Amino acid sequence: MTNGCPPLFILCAPRSFTSLLAAMLGQHPEAYGVPELNLFVEDTLQEMVGAMTDVYAIQLHGLLRTVAELYAGEQTIDAIDMAHRWIVKRIDMTTGEIYKELCRRVAPLRIVDKSPANSATLRRLERISQAFPDACYLHLIRHPFDMSKSLMNLQGGQIMATLTNSIDHSQGYEVLDPQILWYRLNRTVCDFLATVSDRQQMKLRGEDLLNDPKQYLQLICQWLGWSWHDSAYEAMLHPDDSVYARFGPFGAQLGNDPNFLKSPIFKQRHVSTGSLLGALPWRPDNQGFFPHVIELANSFGYE
Structure with missing residues (x-):
């Protein structure tokens, strides 16, 4: 039995334009964009x-x-109840087997998945590789200043930073600092991708995509072997057309970034980046980025 097309996994830290990019790619006629499966x-x-x-x-x-x-064929309260029963019926299966079933369901389309939880540990990324040896990985990156600031300004963002243990103890006291999360996840992704064939991976700065969507969407399509034409590009400019680009019914309202679900429309705009120098506004002690964070950001082309 075929397992369908190997998925595209977008690997990332949170608040890195992942919801937008995944929904845009998911509108390509050869793709199927999903919410965060977290399998x-x-x-x-x-x-x-x-x-x-x-x-x-x-x-x-x-x-x-x-x-x-x-x-x-719908997302209603009754359909969500059915989904719970679907899960119970398969409760003894591996998450890889479940994912393959979903791939078969959408075939010949290719699943696009951006679950940030995948990037939290090497073990999770290794599970993906074991289930899908031919999977492709798009490492989506955002400047650490902007990602951290966005997380701290997000409703519930500080709770997310706390739950992910993004706490600095180096000064002899505790400081909540999302640069720890940015470094940990991006470092983990880099370590994992070092074990993956070059043809299966691509790095992309989110700011570059937003500043020139046509160029970078075309590069992604060429890398994946997807067709490139005006109608495909036009479709990808409308992530709001996704059936998942809105809040779901009671009991399954999310599955994606709430801010994206509130306003999933793509608006091309110039996106600038913050600086790697100077004091960080979310820290009360005027400390800046750690040297290892600056080094990794420099390797991605950030200053």
Whole structure:
């Protein structure tokens, strides 16, 4: 039995334009953009569901919405109830087996997945590689200043930083600092991609994409072997046409960045970047970026 086309995984830190890019790519006629599936956080579906309780329960919303849409053709309260039963029926399967079933469901289209949780540990990325040896990986990067500032300004962003242990103890006291999360996730992605064939990976700065979408969307399509024509480009300029580019029904409202779900329309604009120098506004002690953060950012072309 075929497992469908190997997926495209967008690897990233949060607040890195991932929701927008994934939805844009998902509108290509050869792609199927999904919400955050988060399947590879554990080995089995039972372990995954068990881990997604309390504050982590929203991490299941993307899978519920996807199953509802693919198997019921709609995202309603009744369809979400069906999705829960679908999960229970498959609870003993591995998350890789579940993902392959979804790939078969959308075939011949190719799934585009941007779950930031995938990039949290090497073990999760290795699960992807084991399930899909031919998968492609787009490492999407944002300047550490802008990513960190965006996270700290996001409603619930400080809670996210706390839950991901983005706390600096180096000064003898605790400071919540999202640059720790930026470095940890991007470093993990780089370490993983060092084990992956060059043809299966691509690095992209989110600011470059937003400043010149036509050039960089064409580069991505060429890399993936997707067709490139005016109608495909026009479709990708409308991420708001995705069936997932809005809030879902009760019990599965999210599955994506709430800000994106509120306003999923792409508006081309010039995006500038912050500086790697100077004091950071979210720190009360006037400290700047750590040297290792600056070094990694420099390697991505940031100043």
